[in-house]
Amino acid sequence: QVQLQESGPGLVKPSETLSLTCTVSGGSISSYYWSWIRQPPGKGLEYIGYIYYSGSTNYNPSLKSRVTISVDTSKNQFSLKLSSVTAADTAVYYCAGAKVADTVFDFWGQGTLVTVSS
């Protein structure tokens, strides 16, 4: 059973870069498409983007200019960087995996709350 665990700072200052890592256990990172999804307090889920182990990526156009998703196959991890954050980027951030690109998410992490505040 594949399990995902998000990690990273829970507090980021405005204008700085948010950085999160998702560690994959119980399966190979080379077998799936890996995504980041977020949920601002009281709002719905927003898809950020995904990466394949080869390094190919696809980002939500609304965030594309600020997002970078990368993968480290040696550590079975993938990461999210979101630059120039504001309070609007405060959210629970989830990592998730899909067996096929642009389809359903077969497994998710539990999510981690990131607050943007000075």
Add this chain to the structure above:
Amino acid sequence: EIVMTQSPATLSVSPGERATLSCRASQSVSSNLAWYQQKPGQAPRLLIYGASTRATGIPARFSGSGSGTEFTLTISSLQSEDFAIFFCHQYNDWPQTFGQGTKVEIK
């Protein structure tokens, strides 16, 4: 992008009763619609994909229906472990989008 609207926001149901949740898309998503269940502090779990196919290990009391813009998730007889938030997800168009969720609570 496609907007997914779920109703109701909260559904109060007694154990053993039937629950019917709705999800509407702002334009057709064909059958590329999934449902997930999320309990507090836990990762979301895939219930239904392709609008009506149960994911591996999902009990038969969960069923999905619909196509195009109107979708329904039905829980035939609610068990204590079913009370949670349910959200729909369209993967027909990029970017994929999600509904706001329906909270199913104990009546």
